[in-house]
Amino acid sequence: MIEHNGKSYVCALDLGFDIIRGKWKAVILCHLADGPKRFLALQRVTNGVSQKVLNECLRQMEDEGLVSKKVFLETPPRVEYSLTEKGAELVPAIKSIEQWSLRHYAATEGE
Numbered sequence: 001m002i003e004h005n006g007k008s009y010v011c012a013l014d015l016g017f018d019i020i021r022g023k024w025k026a027v028i029l030c031h032l033a034d035g036p037k038r039f040l041a042l043q044r045v046t047n048g049v050s051q052k053v054l055n056e057c058l059r060q061m062e063d064e065g066l067v068s069k070k071v072f073l074e075t076p077p078r079v080e081y082s083l084t085e086k087g088a089e090l091v092p093a094i095k096s097i098e099q100w101s102l103r104h105y106a107a108t109e110g111e
């Protein structure tokens with residue numbers, strides 16, 4: 001068993017998937033792989049995520065050290081999100097799953 005943040009996991013894979021679990025986290029990580037993004041830009045490219053859910057996902061990924069938030073002291077305030085080194089290490093695994101999905105399921109799209 002592996003313990004992390006008060007939870008028990010049966011293996012490292014279980015822990016890894018829990019960290020990126022949910023509909024939006026992997027998608028957000030993929031979009032941040034292209035470079036830093038502002039909140040509204042992330043909301044646009046994720047196409048359908050509510051502000052509340054996007055905020056929760058970003059906060060959880062910040063807590064895990066996958067995403068960093070940079071606040072610019074301007075009026076109005078500007079906030080950018082980017083991948084940390086730890087978050088960037090996840091991108092190849094997520095992209096690999098994306099490519100696998102395209103290879104095996106792209107033909108069934110829209111059915």
